Amino acid sequence: MTTNGRVALRTQALTKVFRGFRAVDSVDLVVREGGVHALVGPNGAGKTTLFNLLTGFVSPTSGAITVFDEDVTGQQPEQVARRGVARSFQITSLFETLTSREHVELALQGLTRQGFRFWRSEKLLGGNRARVDELLTQVGLMALADRQVGLLAYGQKRALELALVLALDPRVMLLDEPTAGMGIEDVDRTIELVRRIAAGRTVVFVDHNMHVVGSLADRVTVLQQGRILAEGPYEEVRNDERVITAYLGEADHA
Numbered sequence: 613m614t615t616n617g618r619v620a621l622r623t624q625a626l627t628k629v630f631r632g633f634r635a636v637d638s639v640d641l642v643v644r645e646g647g648v649h650a651l652v653g654p655n656g657a658g659k660t661t662l663f664n665l666l667t668g669f670v671s672p673t674s675g676a677i678t679v680f681d682e683d684v685t686g687q688q689p690e691q692v693a694r695r696g697v698a699r700s701f702q703i704t705s706l707f708e709t710l711t712s713r714e715h716v717e718l719a720l721q722g723l724t725r726q727g728f729r730f731w732r733s734e735k736l737l738g739g740n741r742a743r744v745d746e747l748l749t750q751v752g753l754m755a756l757a758d759r760q761v762g763l764l765a766y767g768q769k770r771a772l773e774l775a776l777v778l779a780l781d782p783r784v785m786l787l788d789e790p791t792a793g794m795g796i797e798d799v800d801r802t803i804e805l806v807r808r809i810a811a812g813r814t815v816v817f818v819d820h821n822m823h824v825v826g827s828l829a830d831r832v833t834v835l836q837q838g839r840i841l842a843e844g845p846y847e848e849v850r851n852d853e854r855v856i857t858a859y860l861g862e863a864d865h866a
C-alpha cells in the first residue's frame with residue numbers, strides 16, 4: 613500500500629438533495645492515489661449515495677467531482693468508468709445459471725466492446741482465456757471456474773464480483789460493503805483478497821465491520837447525516853470522541 617502526492621478522487625462541496633433531504637451535504641473528500649480509503653457511518657449516513665455520486669449513477673445537486681484532476685461532475689457512469697473508476701454493488705447481481713468463467717468472459721467482452729454476438733466465438737474466447745484464468749486465480753475461484761454460480765457459496769459469489777470489477781483493470785476501485793453478510797472466515801479471506809487486489813490501485817470501500825476497516829484502510833472518513841464528521845488514520849478516528857459518540861462506540865467500545 614503506497615501513497616504518493618497525487619489525488620485520485622476529489623469532491624468539493626458535493627451535495628445531493630432528495631426531495632428536500634440532504635443525503636450528502638457539502639462533502640469535501642480527498643482520496644490519494646494508491647490509498648485504501650474507508651467510508652463509514654451509521655445507516656443512512658449517505659455512504660451509498662456518495663458512491664453513486666462518485667461513479668455517476670446519481671448526479672449531484674451541487675458541488676464538483678474530479679478523477680485524477682479531470683472534472684467528471686454530472687458525467688454518466690460509463691464516462692466515469694472510462695476514467696478508470698470501477699465499482700462493486702452492495703447486492704449481488706450474478707446470473708445463477710452461468711459459470712464464473714462465463715461471467716468473467718462477459719465482463720471482459722463488455723470492456724472491449726466486442727459485443728454479445730461474438731459470445732462463444734472460439735477465437736475471442738481463446739484470446740481472453742489467459743486473462744480470465746488470471747482473474748479467477750486472483751480471487752481464488754480457478755478450481756470452481758466451470759461451476760454454475762447458483763451452486764457457489766455466498767463468499768465465493770462475492771469473490772466473483774471482485775473479479776468482475778478487476779476485469780475492468782480500474783485505477784480506482786470502489787467496493788460497496790465487500791464483506792456484508794459474511795461469516796468471520798469469509799471476512800478474513802476477503803480482507804486478504806482486497807489487500808492483494810489493491811496493490812497498485814486506489815481503493816475506496818464502505819464497510820460496517822470495524823475489523824475490516826482497521827485491517828484494510830489507511831484513511832477513514834466518517835459520515836453522519838450526509839456530512840463528514842471526522843477523517844484520518846483508523847487509530848485516530850476510532851479514538852475521536854465525536855465518532856465514538858456517533859457511531860464507533862456501538863461497534864468498538866461496547
Ligand SMILES: Nc1ncnc2c1ncn2[C@@H]1O[C@H](COP(=O)(O)OP(=O)(O)OP(=O)(O)O)[C@@H](O)[C@H]1O
Nearest residue numbers: 630631633635653654655656657658659660661662
Ligand atoms: N433515491 C432516493 N430518494 C430519496 N431518498 C434517498 C434516495 N437514496 C437515498 N436516500 C436517502 O438518503 C439517505 C442516505 O442514504 P444512503 O443509502 O446513502 O446511506 P448509507 O450510509 O449508505 O446507509 P446504509 O449503511 O444503510 O447503506 C437515507 O436517509 C436514504 O433514505
